Amino acid sequence: MEEIGIITLSILVVNGLVTYKGLKDSSFLDQYSFKVDEVLFNKDYKRLITSGFLHANWTHFLFNMITLYLFSDSLEAIFGIPSFLLIYFGSLIGGNLFALYVHRNHSDYSAIGASGAVSGLIFASIVLFPGMEIGFILLPIQIPGWLFGIAYVAYSIYGIKSQRDNIGHEAHLGGGVIGLIIAILLNASILETNLFPIALILVPSLVFLFLLIKMPHLLIVSNPFTKSKGLHSIEDQYNTNKINKQSEIDKILDKINKKGYENLSKKDQERLKELTK
Numbered sequence: 001m002e003e004i005g006i007i008t009l010s011i012l013v014v015n016g017l018v019t020y021k022g023l024k025d026s027s028f029l030d031q032y033s034f035k036v037d038e039v040l041f042n043k044d045y046k047r048l049i050t051s052g053f054l055h056a057n058w059t060h061f062l063f064n065m066i067t068l069y070l071f072s073d074s075l076e077a078i079f080g081i082p083s084f085l086l087i088y089f090g091s092l093i094g095g096n097l098f099a100l101y102v103h104r105n106h107s108d109y110s111a112i113g114a115s116g117a118v119s120g121l122i123f124a125s126i127v128l129f130p131g132m133e134i135g136f137i138l139l140p141i142q143i144p145g146w147l148f149g150i151a152y153v154a155y156s157i158y159g160i161k162s163q164r165d166n167i168g169h170e171a172h173l174g175g176g177v178i179g180l181i182i183a184i185l186l187n188a189s190i191l192e193t194n195l196f197p198i199a200l201i202l203v204p205s206l207v208f209l210f211l212l213i214k215m216p217h218l219l220i221v222s223n224p225f226t227k228s229k230g231l232h233s234i235e236d237q238y239n240t241n242k243i244n245k246q247s248e249i250d251k252i253l254d255k256i257n258k259k260g261y262e263n264l265s266k267k268d269q270e271r272l273k274e275l276t277k
Contacts, residue, residue, distance in 0.1 A: 007081050008072040011088070012065050015114060018053035019061045022112070029054060034096055034111045036103050048100075052092040054112040064114045071121045078128065079186055087182050091120020091175035098174025101213070102160065116171035120179020123149060123201070127183045127190055130197035146197035152176065153205050160212075177205050 022029040034051035038044040055061040076084045095116025103109040125132065130146040143151075156176070159169030180202060184191060191198065252268050261269075 005073075005076075007076060007084060008069065011068065015053050015055070015061065015065060018050075019055040019058075022054040023057070029112070034099070036100060036109045037107045039100055040104065048093050048096045049089065051096065051112050052114045052117055055114070056112060060113060064118050067118045068114065068121065071118070071125045074128070075121060075124055079183075083186050086186075087120055087124050087179050088117045090182050091179040092117035094178030095119065095168075095171035095173075095175030098209075099168060099170035102170045111168045111171065113168065113171075115168060116175030119152075119172045119176035120182070122152070123176040123180040124183035126201065127180050127194060127198055128187070130194050146200060149176075149197070149201040150204075153201060153208075157204075157208050173205060173208075177202070177209070 032047060032050035033054055034047050039047055075087065099111060126145040126149045132145040133142040134145050134148040135142040156169045156173035159167055252271065255264060255268065
């Protein structure tokens with residue numbers, strides 16, 4: 001068990017060191033983050049892995065690493081070191097490949113974080129223990145693992161379609177599905193006992209992936225949670241978000257022209273840094 005624990009500890013330490021370097025050195029962050037054009041056209045495939053060790057801030061890092069810690073012990077003990085690493089890195093790469101497909105026409109799309117790999121660990125754990133209780137940080141409630149998995153899939157699908165935030169929902173869903181599939185391949189006997197909860201999670205995920213890849217026009221929907229009318233595709237929503245982002249940058253730059261950078265509020269300085277990463 002001590003040897004197995006070293007693997008999780010090593011991943012935590014490497015994530016911490018690389019994240020620290022990325023937060024201190026913007027050129028390092030730029031060199032190793034996930035970027036569509038760098039992967040597709042420059043064949044810089046290492047970014048599919050290296051981006052998973054970078055984080056936008058320490059809150060992002062802590063959330064991913066706490067989740068990694070909570071879900072790693074049982075998986076390492078059951079599968080062993082090589083298989084655990086296969087789930088982790090398979091989910092990381094799979095999540096980024098799915099994000100690459102979704103954003104293949106968005107040349108400026110970039111992403112960082114271990115969320116795809118961590119999602120794979122979560123789904124692999126749910127496959128093994130669908131009745132496990134999963135809680136929420138700062139909320140005193142717990143729900144069965146299989147129900148959490150269904151909710152996670154639904155939220156990820158909504159996030160991919162709406163493109164309303166900066167969360168990499170594509171990597172989350174892709175990584176989760178890959179982690180689940182690898183866990184089944186490593187231990188096919190769990191299909192005999194946990195087939196129903198596995199199907200509840202896997203079937204809608206695969207149907208959505210199929211529709212997104214083969215019939216993307218079927219995913220053109222109106223967003224019921226906004227006041228905007230009409231139909232919107234992933235491309236439309238992405239372009240809208242891009243315009244809004246540039247507009248926000250322009251407003252901050254206008255403040256700099258009028259007052260100077262040193263007179264910007266701390267909030268505006270942090271926001272500009274976030275928008276221009």
